[in-house]
Amino acid sequence: MEAFTTHTGRAVPLRRSNVDTDQIIPAHWLKKVTRDGFEDGLFEAWRKDSSFVLNQPERADATVLVAGPDFGTGSSREHAVWALQNYGFKAVISSRFADIFRGNSLKNGLLTVVLEQKIVDALWELTENDPEAEVTVDLEAREVRAEGITAAFELDENARWRLLNGLDDISITLQNEADISTYESKRPAHKPRTVQV
Amino acid sequence: MGRTLAEKVWDDHVVRRAEGEPDLLFIDLHLLHEVTSPQAFDGLRQAGRPVRRLDLTIATEDHNTPTLDIDKPIADPVSRVQLETLRKNCAEFGVRLHSLGDVEQGVVHVVGPQLGLTQPGTTVVCGDSHTSTHGAFGALAFGIGTSQVEHVLATQTLPLARPKTMAITVDGELPEDVTAKDLILAIITKIGTGGGQGYILEYRGSAIEKLSMEARMTICNMSIEAGARAGMIAPDETTFAYLKGRPHAPEGADWDAAVEYWKTLRTDDDAEFDAEVVIDGASLAPFVTWGTNPGQGAPLSASVPDPASYEDASERHAAEKALEYMGLEAGQSLREIQVDTVFVGSCTNGRIEDLRAAAAIVEGRKVADGVRMLVVPGSARVGLQAVSEGLDLVFKEAGAEWRHAGCSMCLGMNPDQLAPGERSASTSNRNFEGRQGKGGRTHLVSPQVAAATAVLGHLASPADLNDQPAARTPAGV
Ligand code: SF4
Numbered sequence: 001m002e003a004f005t006t007h008t009g010r011a012v013p014l015r016r017s018n019v020d021t022d023q024i025i026p027a028h029w030l031k032k033v034t035r036d037g038f039e040d041g042l043f044e045a046w047r048k049d050s051s052f053v054l055n056q057p058e059r060a061d062a063t064v065l066v067a068g069p070d071f072g073t074g075s076s077r078e079h080a081v082w083a084l085q086n087y088g089f090k091a092v093i094s095s096r097f098a099d100i101f102r103g104n105s106l107k108n109g110l111l112t113v114v115l116e117q118k119i120v121d122a123l124w125e126l127t128e129n130d131p132e133a134e135v136t137v138d139l140e141a142r143e144v145r146a147e148g149i150t151a152a153f154e155l156d157e158n159a160r161w162r163l164l165n166g167l168d169d170i171s172i173t174l175q176n177e178a179d180i181s182t183y184e185s186k187r188p189a190h191k192p193r194t195v196q197v
Numbered sequence: 198m199g200r201t202l203a204e205k206v207w208d209d210h211v212v213r214r215a216e217g218e219p220d221l222l223f224i225d226l227h228l229l230h231e232v233t234s235p236q237a238f239d240g241l242r243q244a245g246r247p248v249r250r251l252d253l254t255i256a257t258e259d260h261n262t263p264t265l266d267i268d269k270p271i272a273d274p275v276s277r278v279q280l281e282t283l284r285k286n287c288a289e290f291g292v293r294l295h296s297l298g299d300v301e302q303g304v305v306h307v308v309g310p311q312l313g314l315t316q317p318g319t320t321v322v323c324g325d326s327h328t329s330t331h332g333a334f335g336a337l338a339f340g341i342g343t344s345q346v347e348h349v350l351a352t353q354t355l356p357l358a359r360p361k362t363m364a365i366t367v368d369g370e371l372p373e374d375v376t377a378k379d380l381i382l383a384i385i386t387k388i389g390t391g392g393g394q395g396y397i398l399e400y401r402g403s404a405i406e407k408l409s410m411e412a413r414m415t416i417c418n419m420s421i422e423a424g425a426r427a428g429m430i431a432p433d434e435t436t437f438a439y440l441k442g443r444p445h446a447p448e449g450a451d452w453d454a455a456v457e458y459w460k461t462l463r464t465d466d467d468a469e470f471d472a473e474v475v476i477d478g479a480s481l482a483p484f485v486t487w488g489t490n491p492g493q494g495a496p497l498s499a500s501v502p503d504p505a506s507y508e509d510a511s512e513r514h515a516a517e518k519a520l521e522y523m524g525l526e527a528g529q530s531l532r533e534i535q536v537d538t539v540f541v542g543s544c545t546n547g548r549i550e551d552l553r554a555a556a557a558i559v560e561g562r563k564v565a566d567g568v569r570m571l572v573v574p575g576s577a578r579v580g581l582q583a584v585s586e587g588l589d590l591v592f593k594e595a596g597a598e599w600r601h602a603g604c605s606m607c608l609g610m611n612p613d614q615l616a617p618g619e620r621s622a623s624t625s626n627r628n629f630e631g632r633q634g635k636g637g638r639t640h641l642v643s644p645q646v647a648a649a650t651a652v653l654g655h656l657a658s659p660a661d662l663n664d665q666p667a668a669r670t671p672a673g674v
Contacts, residue, residue, distance in 0.1 A: 017511040017512075018490050020490070022608075023630060026630075026635075027609060029657075031232075031279045032279075033236070035236050045630065045631055068511060070394075072325065073391070073490070074629060075326050076326040076340035078233065078344060084490075094258065096391055096394065098424060107344040107345070108344065169348055170244070170246075172356075173348065173351075173354060176212070176213050179212050180223070180352060180353065180354055190452070192313070193445075194252060194255040197251055
């Protein structure tokens with residue numbers, strides 16, 4: 001995973017709540033067996049509408065998505081995170097994320113930042129009025145900054161440490177191999193098995 | 198202080214606990230399917246890692262599988278590649294797989310319980326959000342993303358922060374025409390699609406205790422639609438009776454030891470939940486959705502709500518958008534809504550009890566002109582059971598299509614889809630825009646409402662059929 005320290009870029013204001021993962025990446029894209037090439041599927045249905053915010057020329061190359069509450073609800077598809085990243089997004093800001101989406105994003109180095117709705121409103125207003133406005137998401141300082149806006153955000157220390165260092169979860173866990181083996185040796189005999197080995 | 202059911206199961210699976218770190222949890226059962234696993238197997242291959250516990254891992258094909266002509270090569274080349282990738286991966290790593298055509302193939306959340314692999318007090322994960330279904334057995338079961346699938350394959354554990362717990366207590370007697378589906382749709386409408394966020398839900402109370410395992414699975418299945426990671430129901434005699442004798446249920450002394458443990462899996466009287474919701478079961482009625490998220494629902498007897506009646510601006514906006522997408526008018530009676538398609542199936546309502554309920558209603562009646570009704574058993578076994586009971590004939594005689602097992606129109610990754618503008622009454626769990634096919638419009642309903650709707654051509658409950666008596670064959674014939 002790529003490390004995330006701080007990022008500055010232009011933003012896409014997405015004034016919608018309950019953006020579910022079926023909207024972020026529709027099911028027919030899930031047939032791919034790779035982690036890349038999902039950029040054209042991102043918000044596919046909405047992008048058919050020329051007035052959709054992502055289609056506006058001034059939003060090209062924007063890297064921070066500012067969305068309404070309950071972003072990423074629905075299916076557990078990690079493809080939603082890959083699609084946002086493949087498209088070029090580095091961070092998503094919302095007042096509330098669905099749990100699985102949030103977990104997936106942090107595992108892939110897409111920083112999901114929770115800010116109060118009134119700050120999200122302020123970011124919408126700023127970036128709608130001025131598409132060139134830049135938003136900085138600073139994980140080291142745990143702060144989002146933009147013209148006239150400075151907002152602290154929280155992220156649990158462990159997740160932050162992994163992101164800042166771009167650490168792979170599996171290697172971290174395997175350092176505790178002995179704990180896993182000890183646990184395994186004590187599991188009761190009545191626990192189910194899928195095959196006899 | 199006592200502990201809740203979720204806390205007990207959690208504590209029993211902690212492999213490592215350290216200050217400032219998430220708990221490392223052991224996973225008892227890992228279910229795989231073709232959609233969310235290819236990138237995980239790739240990761241293992243790249244790192245040269247094996248699957249740590251093949252004996253706790255099982256795969257099935259469900260999301261892409263066709264429900265017609267299953268003996269022919271799969272027509273869609275992209276779907277075919279995905280299924281072939283799963284077969285290749287399972288063969289290479291040694292994972293047990295139930296492929297299309299196998300008697301144990303089916304929707305992953307139907308297969309686990311019917312094999313007896315889903316047991317009380319276990320941790321169950323799958324790269325699929327509806328893994329919450331397995332919580333009906335008092336298992337701690339939740340959906341994970343592909344990175345986590347790889348993590349579990351490699352380590353049989355997951356680092357997780359412990360969620361909070363919420364009690365959803367349903368007391369009172371459910372009216373006769375109210376099903377588990379109506380109950381869970383009403384709960385989601387009450388607490389909202391974000392209401393369960395950060396929580397493990399525990400459904401409890403006298404109305405829950407009376408439910409069958411199938412009905413409990415329907416409830417837990419949709420916990421994710423309330424934003425919760427997992428939903429659980431304490432195991433009891435109903436659970437034990439369901440499990441006894443299943444292929445992977447414990448036997449002999451193991452069975453006794455298991456039951457003894459399972460009986461301890463109840464929330465202690467002095468345990469405290471972080472949040473509580475109380476619902477009067479007697480006040481409920483058949484429930485349907487009118488919008489584009491599962492929290493936009495109402496009793497069937499109600500009308501499409503007026504977006505202006507929402508105080509919250511984002512809810513109002515969401516309702517406006519939903520009505521526009523759904524092609525509905527505020528104030529229109531829900532019963533007037535005409536459908537083109539009825540889908541009975543999915544991991545929410547594709548089990549044998551659901552098929553029996555739908556069949557009992559269409560028996561001796563006809564699916565309305567211009568309506569197509571698709572009946573898709575949740576697994577090949579459910580299909581066989583239904584055939585042995587003659588349910589397939591009941592559906593076919595009524596004019597419905599009887600299909601092979603899979604996810605099918607629940608998400609339309611296979612050819613079973615709605616055309617743009619088509620409207621369905623569906624027993625599945627998501628009414629998102631385009632979920633059942635681009636431009637398709639979905640109303641979530643119970644199997645009973647689905648069947649009555651198929652007969653009448655508009656959203657309806659079985660009670661609406663009273664003036665349309667079935668042409669029943671005389672008893673004894
Ligand atoms: S039936 Fe639907 S909800 Fe269930 S696993 Fe399949 S696609 Fe997902």
